[in-house]
Amino acid sequence: MSEPLLSVEELQVRFQTYAGRVHAVNGMTFEVGRGEFFGLVGESGCGKSVTGLAILGMIPRGGAVASGRIRFHGEDLLTKSDAQMRAIRGRHIAMIFQDPAATLNPVFTIGSQIVRVIRQHTSISPEEARRRALETLDAVALPDPPRIFRAYPHELSGGMQQRVMIAMALSCGAELLIADEPTTALDVTIQAQILGLLAEIRRRQGVSILLITHNLGVVAETCDRVAVAYAGRVVEVGRVEDVLFRPVHPYTQGLLAALPRAGQAKESLLSIPGSVPDGLALPSGCAFHPRCASAVELCRSGEPALTVVGPDGHRVACHLFRREGAA
Ligand code: SF4
DSSP states (O other), X not given: OOSOSEEEEEEEEEXXXXXXXXXXXXXXXXXXXTTOEEEEEOOTTSSHHHHHHHHTTOOOTTEEEEEEEEEETTEEGGGSOHHHHHHHBTTTEEEEOSOXXXXXXXXXXXXXXXXHHHHHHOOOOHHHHHHXXXXXXXXXXXXXHHHHHHOOGGGSOHHHHHHHHHHHHHTTTOSEEEEESTTTTSOHHHHHHHHHHXXXXXXXXXXXXXXXXXXXXXXXXXXXXXXXXXXXXXXXXXXXXXXXXXOOSHHHHHHHHTSOOTTOOGGXXXXXXSOOOOTTXXXXXXXXXXXXXXXXXXXXHOOOOOEEEETTTEEEOOHHHHHXXXX
16 A cells, blocks of 8 residues: 555553543554545444544543554644644544434534535635535435525434535545444435445545444445454454455454344354453453453463454454464
């Protein structure tokens, strides 16, 4: 890959809570190329959403980046001031959240909300901003853009609201869209339409997309590359055809084996034994070792590093591969 647009390096995020220090992100490392559709996948609590918020400088109160780097266009976002990050958010990097109804302001029309975002980040006139807002509503295939422009959020369906959020994200020409579970609140047919729209936008405008999801099927359908996260760090990363069709890490293999197949009897459904570790008390060594059927003694004490196991940057963090000399 040429120089990536976004590079997250050994990112660590901690939250101070009444119960103690929560280790939410623990050495997250991945890159997103220019024009790439990249998936960050994992179970709830694996640190993927916190990573998305860290990229935008929006970690909730009580949390902070402990170490690491987040480079965008080669510049470390973690060294930027609040004012500089406000200028980058929306203008260069935009986020699409899971629940558009909770993100849109119910008392303002769709048009006024998009115009406000455009005018916040550019110096164009109100009339020009209005024209651009109508263009972006048209670009996300919303029918009758002038009507949508005048509508309030409650007058639109969930799928239309999510299209508005995508239009808002694109209205200032963002180069990177972070989409955090953008289709989870939608029914299956609308999900497919929104994913198709994101793929089309990537193709047409060359925008990079970081898709944060728990859904491996969605990743398989849309992404070029994927990183599988567990306990706040990446355990396997590579092209979708390598990671999802020739998985190497025992956790990735477990996730894929647990996917239900059409016609499969309920009793034969598989699951990974145990549960996601508590960020207050992460297991030593490889955080997956209490659930891993392949664990060896070293797994309890040493944290495995990401190691190249195949072509095109297929990497895995597992002692078995280091022992077998696959690197
Ligand atoms: Fe399992 Fe050990 Fe590999 Fe972790 S390092 S996934 S515990 S074999």
